[in-house]
Every structure is written in C-alpha cells, then in structure tokens.
Amino acid sequence: MKSWLTTTDHKRIALLYLGTMTLFFTLGGLLATVIRVELATAASDLVTAETYNRLFTLHGVIMVFFFLIPSIPTFLGNYLLPLMLGAPDLAFPRLNLASWYVFVAGGLLTLTAMIAGGLDTGWTFYTPYSTTFSDSHVVLAVLGVFLAGLSSVFTGINFIVTTHRLRAPGLTWMRLPLFVWSLYATSLILVLATPVLAMTLLLVAIERGLQIGIFDPEVGGSPLLFQHFFWFYSHPAVYIMILPGMGVISELIPCFSRNRPFGYEFVAASSLAIAVFGFLVWGHHMFVAGQSYFASVVFSFLSFAVAVPSGVKVFSWLGTMHRGSVWLTTPMIYALGFVALFTIGGGTGLALAMLAVDVHLHDTYFVVAHFHTIMVGGMLMAYLGGLHFWWPKISGRLYSERWGRIAAYILLIGFLLTFLPQFLLGTQGLPRRTASYPPEYQFLQGLSSAGATILAVGYVLPGIYLLASLVRGRPAGDNPWGATGLEWQTTSPPPPHNFAAPPVVTDDPYDYPRAPQPTAIGAGHV
Amino acid sequence: MTLLAMPFEVLPAAASATSGAVDLVVFLVFAVIGLVSLGVLLAMVVLVVRNRRRPGNLTGRGHDPATIWKTELGWCALTAVVFLCLFTLGAVTFDRIERVPTGPDVLDVAVTAKRWMWSFQHPSGRRELSQLHVPAGRVVRLHLSSEDVIHSFYVPAFRLKQDVVPGWLRTAWFRATAPGTYALACAEYCGTEHALMRADVVVMEPHVYDHWLAQGDDPRPPLAAAGRALFQKLDCGACHETRLRRRAPPLEGLYGRPVTLRDGSSVLADDDYLRRSILRPDADIVADYQGGVMPTYAGLVDDDELLLLVAYIRSLADAEGVSP
Known part of the structure; x- marks a missing residue:
C-alpha cells in the first residue's frame, strides 16, 4: 500500500489514476442513471426540480473535469508515453505523483460540495446565476475544479518535456507514434488554456465572497465576459478530450489493418492544427448570447476551419484500412465505432456552427446529443478501445475476446438508442436542462431512457471480464497483437524502468507489412 | 418541406x-x-x-x-x-x-424575464403574464430585459432564440404567419423552475387582435405615454429638451440611427445604447458634448421603468428635432 502511495513509477501512477477515474466515472454514471429514470416520464416526479438540477450539474462537473479531460492522458498517456519513447520514466516522476495527489484533493473538494448539499449552476457556472443567485456550494466546487486544472497543468508540462528530452536514440520527431503526437498537442492546450479557466473560476469565487463587480451587472460586471473567459478554456477543452482519443484510434487502426497509417504526416499535423484552431472558435457558444454580428460570423467561419483537419483524420483512418488486412477484434470494433460516431458528432457540430441553424438548435437537446456523441460515442469508445488494446501489456493477461466483442456491440447499440432520439428532441425544440417537459416529448425521452439501460449493461460488462482476466486470463506474451511500437518490445507488464537495455530506433514507425504476426487467440485465422 | x-x-x-x-x-x-x-x-x-x-x-x-x-x-x-x-x-x-425590420407598422412589445416567468407589455400599456397576444402578419419587435439571471427567449415554431442578459436590453423580432398558439420556452438554464418557465404566444387574425386589445380594461397608460410621464417626473427635459443645446443631446429622431461619439467612433442608438446611457451616462459621450453632466440613474429607475423610458425615446424616432 505504502509503496503504491509513494511510487514515482509512471506505470503505477497511471494505475492510480485508472482506479480514481473509474470511481468518478461510476459516480457520474450513477447520476446519469437517476437523470434518465427521472426523464422517462414528463412530470418531475422521482426527484424535485431542485434535486434534478443538482444531479445534472454534478454529472457534468464530474464527467468533464474528473473523467473526460484527464482520462486518456493521465491513464494511457502516463502509462505509455515513456514506453513509446523508449524512456525509463517521465521527465519529472515526482511532479507526476504530485499531480495525482492534487487531482485527488480536487476530487475530494468536489465530493465534499456534493455531500454538503450539491451544486446547481450547471457545469458551465454561468454568471450571474453562479455568483449571485445560486444558494448551493459554488465556491467549494469551483476550488475542486481549480485543483483538477492544476493537476492537468502538471501533467501537460511533464508530457511536453518528456517528449522533447527523453526520446530514444534514433526516435526522431517524424518517427513518433501518432498517439505521442496527439498527447503532445493535448499537452500544449492543457498548459496554455487551463490557467484561463483557473483564473475565471477564482474570479467567480472572489465575486461570490466579496461582491466585487466582475461578472454581475448589478455591481458593474458583465455576464458575457464570463462566457468569453469560460469558453476560451472550455472549447479547447473539447479538443483536450477528443485529441488523445484520436491518437488512440490512430494506433488501433494501423495495427488491426496490418498496414502503415495513410498519410502519417497529415495525421500528425492535423493534431497540431486542431490544437491551434481550437483556440479560436470559442465564440460559437455565444451566437445568441448577444455578441456582435461580426464576431459571430468570424467565429462561425473559424469553426468550419477546424473541421478540415478533423476531416483529414477520418479520411486517413479509412485510407489505412484500404489495401490492409482488417482484423475485427474488440479494440478494432471500438475504433470503427469511434470513426462512425465521430463523423456524426462532428457533422452535427457543423450544423451548430452554422449561424442560422444554431439560432434554432442552441441550448436544446440537439446540443446535448451532439456533445455526447463526441464525448461518449467518440472519446469513451477510444478510451475503451485503448484500454482493451493495451490491457494485455498492462496486466500481462488476455481477456475474453468473445465477451469483449459482445460488450462492444452492446455499447454501440445502447449508445445509438440513447442519443439519436435526443437529436430529434432538440430539432423539435425541447430546451436542455429541464426537470420536466411537455408530454409531446414523452416517446423520444422514453426511448432514450430505454437505450441508457442497454448502455449501462455495456459499461458493466468490461468491468467484469477485465477483472476476471487478471485471475483466469492466459498470459499475454510480450506482443499479442503483433504490434509495432517500442512498448511491445518489453515484457508484459513492463519491469520498473521499462526496458532491460535502452532501445535504439532505426526505422520508421508502423512497419506493419513486416511486423511479426499476432500471437493472441484467434490470430491465425479470421 | x-x-x-x-x-x-x-x-x-x-x-x-x-x-x-x-x-x-x-x-x-x-x-x-x-x-x-x-x-x-x-x-x-x-x-x-x-x-x-x-x-x-x-x-x-x-x-x-x-x-x-x-x-x-x-x-x-x-x-x-x-x-x-x-x-x-x-x-x-x-x-x-x-436584421430587425423598421417601419411604421412595427408593433413594439416590452418583454421582461424573471425567475421563472415572462411578462409582456403592449404599446397600449396593456400588460400580460405568461401569454403574449400578437396579430398575424405584422412585424413584432421585442425589447427584452431580465431582472435577475440570463434567460433565453425561444419560440421553436418561429425558429427564434435570443438570450435575455441582465444589464443589457436586447432586441429581437418575428412576423407570425398563421393564427394559433405557439410555445415559448426559456432556453437558458436559470435555476430551480427553469423547466416551467414557459409561456404561450397567441397569434390572432389582426381584427381579432384589435378586438382583444380594445377589450382590455387595463387602466395603465400606453407605454410611450407612461415613459413621457416618467421622463417629466425625473425632469430629463431640463437638459434634453432645452433649446440651449449645449448641455445634452436631443432625443428626437435619435432611435435607430448611428451616433458619433467624442472619440470618433460610432454607435447605433438601439435599445441597449439608450439603456446604457441612462445607467452609465459617461460610458459613451456624444461628439460635441461634455461628460460628467448627467448623473447615473442606476438605482433610481428599475428595469420596467427603463423599458418605459426607452419606449418614449423610441416614440420620438420619427419626430422632427429642434434644429440647434
């Protein structure tokens, strides 16, 4: 126990993060369950409207700040970055451990706020509601999120320095795995954008305590100033969430197509382009909030610009499968699910970036469905795909491939049934964040709640068979998927400091046409 | 379709x-x-x-x-x-x-949002709560203000949404095409009963609307008249109506036109500009005038009274200014 709590081994810290975030994800999921049960009927009957508002707020805060943002970087990134670079550890192992403690402290503060009575501002903390009118625990929650942000900055700095300084001999920038490129782009956003969120949230806390006029118009502030500050971080944060997921997919598809990635340079560059453009689109959250017409037009234009590099990714993934040998394993099912759902999520994002369309759809269920398609359909699929792909490396065991495939298909079906109806609820004009709704929306809401139960089954299953594999799973061997990449050249799980002898890189990455054939079960045939 | x-x-x-x-x-x-x-x-x-x-x-x-x-x-x-x-x-x-249309036929309605209801005031002075009666086929110009937090005026059938931000006066418009009752919802989360912050927009044939309007035995004076009375009570005319044009800019023909400011920039005299100028007179100083003359009226007039004053100034939009 003590050796775990004082470890500076990046692999153990990654597992600490995995455990903590699984708890947060479970909590966020339970909150979502109550929300979906409440919404199964039109009236506000299971919980009061006041409780409902606290439920969706905490669901958002916990899922965004304590699961989606840290998930892939702090678990898979922490575990894999040194391995992929051929390094013994991250550049700052103790900063890495500190980041976990700060993260846990932030989580505990937020949980305290929840136990003390909760928070009802929505995860967006819009002013002047949050600064003046809400009588919930805004300051506690805001400080919790502040700490989670600080932990992100630690991780971002660590990743950037590690990528610059600790690459194995011969591992040039253009030989880096695409996952490393995406982590690098993500870290840039973490370091540059998070301080703005931290500052904004502190100002909310200060205004709440001291009644100084920053965001509340009653005392001379501006509510729109808050929205500019908040989205200056929170839109790039969307890319913090999705870029590492794209990186995972860029590892999975070449491996299970046994092929070189189509357009390596384009995929790598598109990560950086998304990170840069992502900073310039925040105003598309404010088309009807009263920013100037000119600003709205510019932000709409830039939002379309960020879609071009995203399109490059989708196209390149399909190109990788072209002339490939496609092996439909559990991780690959998640990868293909990601590609399909990311296309739908991104496409509906374009609809929202269109000025005239957004006027109708803004702040409706359409927006809820859109970002859940990107976050749950995209990011979470990538997370699970990555978890299954690297699970043999991390645990040293193979899980049940049959159960893996069943769970992946259940998740896909559950997802579609939960969120496709919400697109229609939005086009029909149902605002989001409503505890009750007029009866004409009953059918689609019921369909969505039914889908959520299937989705829940899909989440529980991997928890069962992955844990079971720790006891009953066959040994994985060093490289069960026949994958390229330095992490597969060491033992499963890797020893402390990762490699018996420091690896030397002499070739381009992803040489799958010449890679060893897989040893995992079912590898020899279809 | x-x-x-x-x-x-x-x-x-x-x-x-x-x-x-x-x-x-x-x-x-x-x-x-x-x-x-x-x-x-x-x-x-x-x-x-x-x-x-x-x-x-x-x-x-x-x-x-x-x-x-x-x-x-x-x-x-x-x-x-x-x-x-x-x-x-x-x-x-x-x-x-x-683009908000202008013209003599435009119907100006003042909308106030507060947790968790919508209230409306017609040009005739008639007030209503959670129901807005309007004639079909006529441009309705909404002047929206909030008394507390951010709300959003959303009528799905009109594909119309406009956030109502406290501290600002927003303008939105629609022209309903067919009589009927349409849902108005608050689209911006505003606290406990946000889900119930709904109202009906009742669109009527023009002659039915006229009849409805005449029926009202609401004793309130018309908006612009009430604004005029308040204007006189606050003695705004002492500076704004005097023929010695050195103290304050004239208000006739002001609404909806660009105003040149002392720093050379230009601003449109819309609802929000008027509101801002009443609450923070020195925020935008008109070219050729001195700052520091007009006191702030923040705290002296509430949101409803601001809507009245703005309605009065709006009614002067087509009036002939007294030439200096």
Whole structure:
C-alpha cells in the first residue's frame, strides 16, 4: 500500500489514476442513471426540480473535469508515453505523483460540495446565476475544479518535456507514434488554456465572497465576459478530450489493418492544427448570447476551419484500412465505432456552427446529443478501445475476446438508442436542462431512457471480464497483437524502468507489412 | 418541406416569416451530414468485408506516397469547399433573420424575464403574464430585459432564440404567419423552475387582435405615454429638451440611427445604447458634448421603468428635432 502511495513509477501512477477515474466515472454514471429514470416520464416526479438540477450539474462537473479531460492522458498517456519513447520514466516522476495527489484533493473538494448539499449552476457556472443567485456550494466546487486544472497543468508540462528530452536514440520527431503526437498537442492546450479557466473560476469565487463587480451587472460586471473567459478554456477543452482519443484510434487502426497509417504526416499535423484552431472558435457558444454580428460570423467561419483537419483524420483512418488486412477484434470494433460516431458528432457540430441553424438548435437537446456523441460515442469508445488494446501489456493477461466483442456491440447499440432520439428532441425544440417537459416529448425521452439501460449493461460488462482476466486470463506474451511500437518490445507488464537495455530506433514507425504476426487467440485465422 | 415532417416531424410546424428560410438551411446541412455519415459507414463496411484478415491477406500492402499526398490534399480542398458553402449559407440566412425590420407598422412589445416567468407589455400599456397576444402578419419587435439571471427567449415554431442578459436590453423580432398558439420556452438554464418557465404566444387574425386589445380594461397608460410621464417626473427635459443645446443631446429622431461619439467612433442608438446611457451616462459621450453632466440613474429607475423610458425615446424616432 505504502509503496503504491509513494511510487514515482509512471506505470503505477497511471494505475492510480485508472482506479480514481473509474470511481468518478461510476459516480457520474450513477447520476446519469437517476437523470434518465427521472426523464422517462414528463412530470418531475422521482426527484424535485431542485434535486434534478443538482444531479445534472454534478454529472457534468464530474464527467468533464474528473473523467473526460484527464482520462486518456493521465491513464494511457502516463502509462505509455515513456514506453513509446523508449524512456525509463517521465521527465519529472515526482511532479507526476504530485499531480495525482492534487487531482485527488480536487476530487475530494468536489465530493465534499456534493455531500454538503450539491451544486446547481450547471457545469458551465454561468454568471450571474453562479455568483449571485445560486444558494448551493459554488465556491467549494469551483476550488475542486481549480485543483483538477492544476493537476492537468502538471501533467501537460511533464508530457511536453518528456517528449522533447527523453526520446530514444534514433526516435526522431517524424518517427513518433501518432498517439505521442496527439498527447503532445493535448499537452500544449492543457498548459496554455487551463490557467484561463483557473483564473475565471477564482474570479467567480472572489465575486461570490466579496461582491466585487466582475461578472454581475448589478455591481458593474458583465455576464458575457464570463462566457468569453469560460469558453476560451472550455472549447479547447473539447479538443483536450477528443485529441488523445484520436491518437488512440490512430494506433488501433494501423495495427488491426496490418498496414502503415495513410498519410502519417497529415495525421500528425492535423493534431497540431486542431490544437491551434481550437483556440479560436470559442465564440460559437455565444451566437445568441448577444455578441456582435461580426464576431459571430468570424467565429462561425473559424469553426468550419477546424473541421478540415478533423476531416483529414477520418479520411486517413479509412485510407489505412484500404489495401490492409482488417482484423475485427474488440479494440478494432471500438475504433470503427469511434470513426462512425465521430463523423456524426462532428457533422452535427457543423450544423451548430452554422449561424442560422444554431439560432434554432442552441441550448436544446440537439446540443446535448451532439456533445455526447463526441464525448461518449467518440472519446469513451477510444478510451475503451485503448484500454482493451493495451490491457494485455498492462496486466500481462488476455481477456475474453468473445465477451469483449459482445460488450462492444452492446455499447454501440445502447449508445445509438440513447442519443439519436435526443437529436430529434432538440430539432423539435425541447430546451436542455429541464426537470420536466411537455408530454409531446414523452416517446423520444422514453426511448432514450430505454437505450441508457442497454448502455449501462455495456459499461458493466468490461468491468467484469477485465477483472476476471487478471485471475483466469492466459498470459499475454510480450506482443499479442503483433504490434509495432517500442512498448511491445518489453515484457508484459513492463519491469520498473521499462526496458532491460535502452532501445535504439532505426526505422520508421508502423512497419506493419513486416511486423511479426499476432500471437493472441484467434490470430491465425479470421 | 414535407420531407422534414416525415416520419417524426423533425422540426415543429413553421409559423414565422423567417422559419422557411431556416428550415431550408437545416434541411441542406442535415442532408450533407447524412450523406457523409452514410458514405463513411458504407466505406467501413466495404473495407472490413473486402479486406478482412484471411489466409492470403495477412499483411497490408502499404500505400504509394504520391497517392497519399494527392488524395489528402484533394480531400482537404473538397471539405474546405463544402464547408465554405455551408458557412456562407448559414451566415447569409442569419443576417436575414437577425436584421430587425423598421417601419411604421412595427408593433413594439416590452418583454421582461424573471425567475421563472415572462411578462409582456403592449404599446397600449396593456400588460400580460405568461401569454403574449400578437396579430398575424405584422412585424413584432421585442425589447427584452431580465431582472435577475440570463434567460433565453425561444419560440421553436418561429425558429427564434435570443438570450435575455441582465444589464443589457436586447432586441429581437418575428412576423407570425398563421393564427394559433405557439410555445415559448426559456432556453437558458436559470435555476430551480427553469423547466416551467414557459409561456404561450397567441397569434390572432389582426381584427381579432384589435378586438382583444380594445377589450382590455387595463387602466395603465400606453407605454410611450407612461415613459413621457416618467421622463417629466425625473425632469430629463431640463437638459434634453432645452433649446440651449449645449448641455445634452436631443432625443428626437435619435432611435435607430448611428451616433458619433467624442472619440470618433460610432454607435447605433438601439435599445441597449439608450439603456446604457441612462445607467452609465459617461460610458459613451456624444461628439460635441461634455461628460460628467448627467448623473447615473442606476438605482433610481428599475428595469420596467427603463423599458418605459426607452419606449418614449423610441416614440420620438420619427419626430422632427429642434434644429440647434
């Protein structure tokens, strides 16, 4: 126990993060369950409207700040970055451990706020509601999120320095795995954008305590100033969430197509382009909030610009499968699910970036469905795909491939049934964040709640068979998927400091046409 | 638009002069999304089936670098062109639906949002709560203010949404095309009973509306008249109506026109400008006038009274100014 709590081994810290975030994800999921049960009927009957508002707020805060943002970087990134670079550890192992403690402290503060009575501002903390009118625990929650942000900055700095300084001999920038490129782009956003969120949230806390006029118009502030500050971080944060997921997919598809990635340079560059453009689109959250017409037009234009590099990714993934040998394993099912759902999520994002369309759809269920398609359909699929792909490396065991495939298909079906109806609820004009709704929306809401139960089954299953594999799973061997990449050249799980002898890189990455054939079960045939 | 009505009624029945244009854009972008998503899905199915791992196809065959560059750049160009078209379409339609029409026939309604109800005041002075009666076929110009937090005025059938931000006075408009009752919802989360912050927009034939308006035995004076009375009570005319034009700018013919400020910039004299000038007179000083003359009226007039004063100044829009 003590050796775990004082470890500076990046692999153990990654597992600490995995455990903590699984708890947060479970909590966020339970909150979502109550929300979906409440919404199964039109009236506000299971919980009061006041409780409902606290439920969706905490669901958002916990899922965004304590699961989606840290998930892939702090678990898979922490575990894999040194391995992929051929390094013994991250550049700052103790900063890495500190980041976990700060993260846990932030989580505990937020949980305290929840136990003390909760928070009802929505995860967006819009002013002047949050600064003046809400009588919930805004300051506690805001400080919790502040700490989670600080932990992100630690991780971002660590990743950037590690990528610059600790690459194995011969591992040039253009030989880096695409996952490393995406982590690098993500870290840039973490370091540059998070301080703005931290500052904004502190100002909310200060205004709440001291009644100084920053965001509340009653005392001379501006509510729109808050929205500019908040989205200056929170839109790039969307890319913090999705870029590492794209990186995972860029590892999975070449491996299970046994092929070189189509357009390596384009995929790598598109990560950086998304990170840069992502900073310039925040105003598309404010088309009807009263920013100037000119600003709205510019932000709409830039939002379309960020879609071009995203399109490059989708196209390149399909190109990788072209002339490939496609092996439909559990991780690959998640990868293909990601590609399909990311296309739908991104496409509906374009609809929202269109000025005239957004006027109708803004702040409706359409927006809820859109970002859940990107976050749950995209990011979470990538997370699970990555978890299954690297699970043999991390645990040293193979899980049940049959159960893996069943769970992946259940998740896909559950997802579609939960969120496709919400697109229609939005086009029909149902605002989001409503505890009750007029009866004409009953059918689609019921369909969505039914889908959520299937989705829940899909989440529980991997928890069962992955844990079971720790006891009953066959040994994985060093490289069960026949994958390229330095992490597969060491033992499963890797020893402390990762490699018996420091690896030397002499070739381009992803040489799958010449890679060893897989040893995992079912590898020899279809 | 019958396509959109099938099979689930994707959009609510259109009922305003601009909703048809919006629906067309929505339909186009949804068609693009649908086609692209289906294309990606189809490509994946074909690739998975045709290139499946089997004896004789255990390794990939790589790609020709020249093909990669050509297709990647071609793909970027293709998406950029499609996106540019969508952007332009959205922006042009936005311009059309946002541009507030003017004219003698415009009906000005003051809207106040507060947790968790909507209240309305007609030019005649008639007030109503949670119901807004308007005539069909006439431009209704809304002057929106909030007493507490941010709300959002959303009528799905009109494809109209405008956030109502405390500290600002927003303007929005619609022209209803068919009599009927349409839902108005608050779209911006505003606290406990946000879900119940709904109202009905009752659109009536013009003569029925006139009848309804006449029926009201509300003793309140018309908006502009009430504003005029308040204007006199506060003695605003001492500076704004004096013939010695050195103390304050005249208000006749001001509303809806650009005003040149002392720093050389120009600002449109809309609702929000007037509100700001009453509450923070020195925020924008008109060219040729001194700052520091007018005291702030923040705290002296509440949101409802501000709407009255703005209504009065608006009523002077077509009045002849006394030439200096």
